[in-house]
Amino acid sequence: MLVRTNALTRRSIDGPLATLAGDQVACSEFRYRRGAEVFGEGEPAEYAYQVISGAIRTYKLLSDGRRQINSFHLPGDIFGLENGRAHRFSADAVVETEVRITRRHSLVDVMKRRETETNLVDLVTRNLQHAENHMLLLGRKTALEKVAAFLLEMDERLAHPNVMVLPMGRRDIADYLGLTLETVSRALSSLRDEHMLRFDGQTQREVVLLDRIRLAELDS
Amino acid sequence: MLVRTNALTRRSIDGPLATLAGDQVACSEFRYRRGAEVFGEGEPAEYAYQVISGAIRTYKLLSDGRRQINSFHLPGDIFGLENGRAHRFSADAVVETEVRITRRHSLVDVMKRRETETNLVDLVTRNLQHAENHMLLLGRKTALEKVAAFLLEMDERLAHPNVMVLPMGRRDIADYLGLTLETVSRALSSLRDEHMLRFDGQTQREVVLLDRIRLAELDS
DNA sequence: CGCCCCTTTGAAGCATATCAAACCGCGTGG
DNA sequence: CCACGCGGTTTGATATGCTTCAAAGGGGCG
Numbered sequence: 001m002l003v004r005t006n007a008l009t010r011r012s013i014d015g016p017l018a019t020l021a022g023d024q025v026a027c028s029e030f031r032y033r034r035g036a037e038v039f040g041e042g043e044p045a046e047y048a049y050q051v052i053s054g055a056i057r058t059y060k061l062l063s064d065g066r067r068q069i070n071s072f073h074l075p076g077d078i079f080g081l082e083n084g085r086a087h088r089f090s091a092d093a094v095v096e097t098e099v100r101i102t103r104r105h106s107l108v109d110v111m112k113r114r115e116t117e118t119n120l121v122d123l124v125t126r127n128l129q130h131a132e133n134h135m136l137l138l139g140r141k142t143a144l145e146k147v148a149a150f151l152l153e154m155d156e157r158l159a160h161p162n163v164m165v166l167p168m169g170r171r172d173i174a175d176y177l178g179l180t181l182e183t184v185s186r187a188l189s190s191l192r193d194e195h196m197l198r199f200d201g202q203t204q205r206e207v208v209l210l211d212r213i214r215l216a217e218l219d220s
Numbered sequence: 221m222l223v224r225t226n227a228l229t230r231r232s233i234d235g236p237l238a239t240l241a242g243d244q245v246a247c248s249e250f251r252y253r254r255g256a257e258v259f260g261e262g263e264p265a266e267y268a269y270q271v272i273s274g275a276i277r278t279y280k281l282l283s284d285g286r287r288q289i290n291s292f293h294l295p296g297d298i299f300g301l302e303n304g305r306a307h308r309f310s311a312d313a314v315v316e317t318e319v320r321i322t323r324r325h326s327l328v329d330v331m332k333r334r335e336t337e338t339n340l341v342d343l344v345t346r347n348l349q350h351a352e353n354h355m356l357l358l359g360r361k362t363a364l365e366k367v368a369a370f371l372l373e374m375d376e377r378l379a380h381p382n383v384m385v386l387p388m389g390r391r392d393i394a395d396y397l398g399l400t401l402e403t404v405s406r407a408l409s410s411l412r413d414e415h416m417l418r419f420d421g422q423t424q425r426e427v428v429l430l431d432r433i434r435l436a437e438l439d440s
Numbered sequence: 441c442g443c444c445c446c447t448t449t450g451a452a453g454c455a456t457a458t459c460a461a462a463c464c465g466c467g468t469g470g
Numbered sequence: 471c472c473a474c475g476c477g478g479t480t481t482g483a484t485a486t487g488c489t490t491c492a493a494a495g496g497g498g499c500g
Contacts, residue, residue: 054387057392057396059395067395068395068396068398069396070351070354071350072387072396074377074378074387081344094387094388094392095387095388121341124341124348125344127291127348128347128348128351131290131348131352131354131355134290135354135355135358138355138358138359138398139358139395139397142456143455143456154292167275167292167294168275168315169477169478169479170478170479172289172292172314175287175288175289175359177359178360179456179457180457180458181478181479182456182479182480183455183456183457185479185481186456186480186481189481202465203465203478203479204478362487363488389446389447390446390447391446399488400488400489400490401446401447402490405447406449406488408447409448409449422496422497422498423447423497423498424446
């Protein structure tokens, strides 16, 4: 499948991938047909990619098929460079597309050599990962799904306390979720009525999650 | 303003910031009152921050005051670590909040020493930056604003061609913008009717931007 | 020529926003 | 101690922007 190439066959687009890879690692080129999948979410991340011509979309899917495209990758762009072992999103060709490919290992090894125990790339990448998840939420989830996702995110980040004390008000939650505060309030009331959560104390900021499983189901 | 501290006064939360900084750089602690601004979008990024207690929100604002919160930063979280000179978003305290602060320079210098000319952090960070802008779009912009922003993004990335040939169809644009394809189509028709763009050829994929200024105004 | 995909356009429905009012706990000052 | 005011939240009624459902146009390709 992979078309081997060498320095002499390189095209005019020599971006960071080529620079990074330099002559230390092998680059190959490959051509994808319109709609062809480059990689799927959850698949092992073996390669890093640079678009030579055409366009790639990277996206996430909800279980019901709704899709959120994170980015379009155009000629010169690098994508698919993951810190973990698996791709966090899917990628496929919008049109007939040429890409340059290099084994992820090569890059990661170069990276590892240059950085020590505490990895700054990891740090930024975690932020990126959060942003990607959030884009999916903002672009494609309903109010109820958003609020459920928010509660579960906070629950997890607060290490699943019995009583979750939210430091932020309804307005802040609303702005985080791309909703109005009234809609957030209604969603919370609805979840309370459905016995998925309960308010503790008098402030409405102390929440007890009663059914994390059903909340997670709501979160698609 | 900054409260100097040393290793002896450090609290129990010693996350990556402390590790990164180690004993190489000075850490200070500071306390923000509820609602106090830690930094504003566009301000010079002089420090990196780690939350000790409380909560910080980072967000962007549209000119009419609509706000999109990107993240809530809870104890242990690091934020405000920028690659460029300026903050890409604002940060302020949701509640009374303690943060540990270190000069950005210290970290950046450590980083620079460890990495060479081609900076992987830059790479990931650019993606993050895009994601942040996109969250604002998804959470807070109207259909017309989204489509205008999309056109301007593509225009810029394609180096302002006279005729912009979009590689993707309406469905792809819609999924990128968190809309339906019909809404994208209606928005484009509306922009055409308002003489902000014109379709070239017969495919409706070749767009000529006639009034980038008004488009940019739409994009808030 | 005819089919298929993409796009546009129209009509109706619906989820969420907007507008409005009441409630509630809390802090403050009388 | 209570009255009051105030910010935050809930709830209700209405409005609306976007989606959904539907159909027709238009171009490319077999």
